[in-house]
Structure formats: C-alpha cells, structure tokens
Amino acid sequence: MTFAKRARRITLGLAAVASLSGAAFAQDISESHLKACRAAVDAINATDSYDGILPTAAQALKTQLIQKNPDLQEVVIKTVDEETIKMVSRRGDLEREAGTAYARVFNEKQCSEIAAFYQSETGLKLLADGPIVTRELMKAANIWQNGVARDLAQAVGQALATTLKDMPPLELPAQDGSQAVPPVDGAAPGTQVPVPEAPAAPAAN
Secondary structure (H helix, E strand, O other): OOOOHHHEEEEEEEHHHHHHHHHHHHHHOOOHHHHHHHHHHOOOOHHHOOOOOOHHHHHHHHHHHHHHHHHHHHHHHHHHHHHHHHHHHHHHHHHHHHHHHHHHHHOHHHHHHHHHHHHOOHHHHHHHHHHHHHHHHHHHHHHHHHHHHHHHHHHHHHHHHOOOOOOOOOOOOOOOOOOOOOOOOOOOOOOOOOOOOOOOOOOOO
C-alpha cells in the first residue's frame, strides 16, 4: 500500500471519528438547552449578517448567466428567482447550527441569561448604539496612539542625544499614526463596527 493511500485512509478514519463525535454531542444537547441557545442567537442577531448570502448568490448567478446568454435574460431571471425562493427554507439549517455552536460553549442557564439581557431595554440599546460607541472609542484610541508614539519618539530622541552627544544626531522615523492598530476580535454583540462591503469583482466572460 502506498503512503498516499495510507494517508487517505487515516484521514478518512479521523474524519469519521470526528463526525461521530459531533453527532454524539448533538444528541447530548437537550431540546430545552438548544431552544435557549436559539433564543440567545436570535436576541443578539448573531446570524443577521448572513441575510444577504442567498440574494447575493442569486444576483451573481443571474449576472453570469445573462452575460453568457443575453438572449435568455427573461427566462434566466425567472428561473433563478424561482429556485432561490425554494432555498429560503434552508436558512433554518444555519439557525440550527448557530444554536448548536452556542450550546457547545454555553449551558442552558447561560443562554437564557444572554437572551434575557439582550431583550432588555439596556441590551436592546447596546445592540442599537454599541457600534456608535465603538467608533468613538476607535477615534480616541487612534488619537491616543499618535500621542504616545510621538512622545515616545521625542523621549528616545532626547535620551539618545544625551547618550551619543559626540556623534551626529540620529534621524528618527516620523510618527504620523499610519500604523494605527484596529480593535481586536471578540467584541461583544452590538459593539462591532459594520465593515463596508468590498465592490464585487466583475464576472468573467
């Protein structure tokens, strides 16, 4: 048996074990636990950002088909729309996966508490206005970073001038804030700043 075949068998075996483990875990999740996690997912709008996936895919497909078959534009649009509507029900698959993902990390009580908070007046305000606060924090952090970088460069320059007073002065890099560091991942729901979507690449002819 070649090494490639052995590697393939080992890989398939590990994948099967992982699949069985995942299925066993899913069976261990009680209905009430999954329901609580689904409520948490709904409360924090965890899957809202994926709402555009199916419409975007449908529009891209229309564009590609029409470019290749301009004489069939009407039938292409009608067919794609009909088939897209048939797939809307598959959104439930994503919601179930999201609930299961939360169930792997949070117990039933924790999911219920998450849902309760984000359905409260304060939680709803965090979801609505959190991104505004985050944008202001990013502005403040950039200003703070520029000031720290500038003052550090000045302090180092003064210290080096004293230490190396008999040598020509060093040329220090300019501190213009161009290396501003973005916020780390893992922000709480409702605090993420929406990222503008990049323009879609033109479809190949």
